[in-house]
Each structure stands twice: as structure tokens, then as C-alpha cells.
Amino acid sequence: MWSGLLPGGFAAFFLALSYIFSGMSVRRNHRVGTLGLLCRAHIVMGVLAAIGLIFFWTPSIVDGFSIYIVPLVFSIFFYLLGQASLFVAQRTIDSSRVVPLLGLKLVILALLNVYIVPRIAFFGKPGDVYGIWQWGGIGMTLLSAALLNKAGRKIPLSGFMWVLGACTGYALSDTFIEVLVRRLRELGEATGEVGLMGTTRPAIVAAFLSYVLCGLVCLCLVGFFRIPKDMKAIRVWGWISPFAVCWLIAMLFLFTCFGRVGTVNGNIIQSSRGIIAILLGALLAKLGFTELEEKVDWQVFVRRLIAGALMIGAIAAFNYR
Known part of the structure; x- marks a missing residue:
């Protein structure tokens, strides 16, 4: 557990930071549109991921393309839907309130793993059976969401529905990513490619492939979402790039964490992103960026921290065996 604490902590920090940057971009460049910002962010990610993929390249990535193309396409499709929903919610x-709410993905994943995944042979896994700890974790997740709704301005229903849309997109994407990583690992074992063996390397290759494909898709679409003539294009790219860079850095730390301590412990560690986002939000409000984060009294701040801690506890309980 301790060997994954440092990379997991860095993953949580950079994830929280990336959400802060995406919130800034959405609110300060609203005229560009959610999809326009999303496309530009993923073009930046695609370029960086392509550079990273060079260092993990093996011939089997091309030769075995037909083996993993289906989960790859579906994983990025649902991921982009989730990201678009998140941008709209922000x-x-x-x-600081959106990030802890993303823990609701746990509820969506639970429903998928019980009712959907075992009924579809493509996923190749049996249905999950949940005990008192798992259902307790789901209950804590819902309690945390209710507490966050009371911690400051009331969350608008439309915004909350977009958060649920983001959670659903991410959960479906994670489900296909699991298949993608497994198929890349099996490809490595079948061909003897060291670069696709183990637990960490197939996951990192899957991440780089996903973001390269996201970048290519967004490059084809970005022309439909032009920057208004009275806005400087370089400034828009400048606003969205920190989100893209922080997100990719977070993913690299997260996959390192998964490789060292597994996905269960890794998810528990990186769930601290909610509390980190709350602390960063309080700092922004104190510095005067109230258009990004509302200034709240200490009682509301403590309530948000409790909600963030509840979400960590919920994820820990859900993964307890």
C-alpha cells in the first residue's frame, strides 16, 4: 500500500488541479463552447500521448489492432461523453463540489456490474455479488452527495444531471478500458512482446492509445467549433492546455499507482482528489477568484470536507473484501 501512496497522492493532486483548470476554461471561454474547448484540450493530450507512445511502441500494437479496436473505440466514445458532460456541469x-460528486460513479459501476456486464459475453466476466460493506459504501456515496448539495448554493438540478451524465460516461468507459487492457495483455502474452506484459505496461499503452485516438477524433471535429473572431486563439489554447497537461500527468501517476498496489487500493488513494479540490477551491475563493469558487463560511467549508471524507470512506468500504 505504501509504495503506491506517493504516485497515488500525486495522481489525486493533479486530477483535482485539472478539474480546477477545466472549470476556469469553461467559465472564461464560454463563447467558444463546451465542445470547442473539449476538442482543443484533447488535441493537446493527443500530441503528448503520441510522444509518450513512442517510448512504449511494439510491432504488436499494429499487428494486433483488430483484437483491441472495439473496446478502444467504445472506451473513448463514452469517455468523451463523460468529459463533455463534466464541462457543461462546471x-x-x-x-470543489463537482469533484467529490464524481464519486457517484461508484453507484453507476455497481449497477453495471450487477445487472448489465454479466449478461453480455463481450465483457467476459461474471456478475458481482455485493455484501453489507458494498451496499454500505453505496449508501455513504449518496449521503455524501446529499451533504454536498447543502454545502453552499443549492446545486441546480440540470447541473446535477450533467454530473450524473459524466459519471455514467466514465463508468462505461472504465468498463471497456478493463477489456482493452486485458486484450493488450493477452496480445503481449501470445506474441511474447515484453512491452505488453505485466500489469502496468498494458495499462499505460491503453491510455496512450486512447488519448491519441481522442486527439485524432477531436482534430477532425474542431473545425466545427471555431473561436470567435474577436477572441485571440492563442489565449483559448493557453487556457485549456493546463487542464490537458495536468490530466495526462495524473493518468501516468495513476497507472503507476495501479501497477504497484492494484486498482482497488489505487482508487481509494486517488479518491482523496475530492478533499484536495475542496482545499484548492477554498484557496481560490480566499484569493478573490469568486467567479470560479464561491466564498463560504467555515461551517460550510467543514461540511464539504466531511462530505469529501465520506466519499473516500464510501469507496474504501465498497472495495473491502
């Missing part, structure tokens, strides 16, 4: 909900 128009009306502060990032």
Missing part, C-alpha cells in the same frame, strides 16, 4: 457548479 458552468454552474464549482469544481
Whole structure:
């Protein structure tokens, strides 16, 4: 557990930071549109991921393309839907409240793993059976969400629905990513490619492939979402790039963490992103960036911290065996 604490902590920090930057971009460049910002962010990620993929390249990535193309396409499709929903949600909900709410993905994953995944042979896994700890974790997740709704301005229903949309997109993407990583690992074992063996390398290759494909898709679409003539394009790219860089850095730390301590412990560690986002939000408000984060009294701040801690506890309980 301790060997993954440092990379997991860095992953949580950079994830929280990336959400703050995406919130800034959405609110300060709203005229560009959510999809326009999303496309530009993923073009930046695609370029960086392509550079990273060079260092993990093996011939089997091309030769075995037909083996993993289906989960790859579906994983990025649902991921982009989730990201688009998140960007829309951040128009009306502060990032310090959005990030802990993303823990609701746990509920969506639970429903998928019980009712959907075992009924579809493609996923190749049996249904999950949940005990008192798992259902207790789901209950704590819902309690945390309710507490966050009371911690400051009331979260608008439309914004909350977009958060649920983001959680659903991420959960479906994670489900296909699991298949993608497994197929890359099996490809490595079948061909003897060292670069696709183990637990960490197939996951990192899967991440780089996903973001390269995201970048290519967004490059084809970005022309439909032009920057208004009275806005400087370089400034828009400048606003969205920190989100893209922080997100990719977070993913690299997260996959390192998964490789050292597994996905269960890794998810528990990186769930601290909610509390980190709350602390960063309080700092932004104190510095005067109230258009990004509302200034709240200490009682509301403590309530948000409790909600963030509840979400960590919920994820820990859900993964307890």
C-alpha cells in the first residue's frame, strides 16, 4: 500500500488541479463552447500521448489492432461523453463540489456490474455479488452527495444531471478500458512482446492509445467549433492546455499507482482528489477568484470536507473484501 501512496497522492493532486483548470476554461471561454474547448484540450493530450507512445511502441500494437479496436473505440466514445458532460456541469457548479460528486460513479459501476456486464459475453466476466460493506459504501456515496448539495448554493438540478451524465460516461468507459487492457495483455502474452506484459505496461499503452485516438477524433471535429473572431486563439489554447497537461500527468501517476498496489487500493488513494479540490477551491475563493469558487463560511467549508471524507470512506468500504 505504501509504495503506491506517493504516485497515488500525486495522481489525486493533479486530477483535482485539472478539474480546477477545466472549470476556469469553461467559465472564461464560454463563447467558444463546451465542445470547442473539449476538442482543443484533447488535441493537446493527443500530441503528448503520441510522444509518450513512442517510448512504449511494439510491432504488436499494429499487428494486433483488430483484437483491441472495439473496446478502444467504445472506451473513448463514452469517455468523451463523460468529459463533455463534466464541462457543461462546471458552468454552474464549482469544481470543489463537482469533484467529490464524481464519486457517484461508484453507484453507476455497481449497477453495471450487477445487472448489465454479466449478461453480455463481450465483457467476459461474471456478475458481482455485493455484501453489507458494498451496499454500505453505496449508501455513504449518496449521503455524501446529499451533504454536498447543502454545502453552499443549492446545486441546480440540470447541473446535477450533467454530473450524473459524466459519471455514467466514465463508468462505461472504465468498463471497456478493463477489456482493452486485458486484450493488450493477452496480445503481449501470445506474441511474447515484453512491452505488453505485466500489469502496468498494458495499462499505460491503453491510455496512450486512447488519448491519441481522442486527439485524432477531436482534430477532425474542431473545425466545427471555431473561436470567435474577436477572441485571440492563442489565449483559448493557453487556457485549456493546463487542464490537458495536468490530466495526462495524473493518468501516468495513476497507472503507476495501479501497477504497484492494484486498482482497488489505487482508487481509494486517488479518491482523496475530492478533499484536495475542496482545499484548492477554498484557496481560490480566499484569493478573490469568486467567479470560479464561491466564498463560504467555515461551517460550510467543514461540511464539504466531511462530505469529501465520506466519499473516500464510501469507496474504501465498497472495495473491502
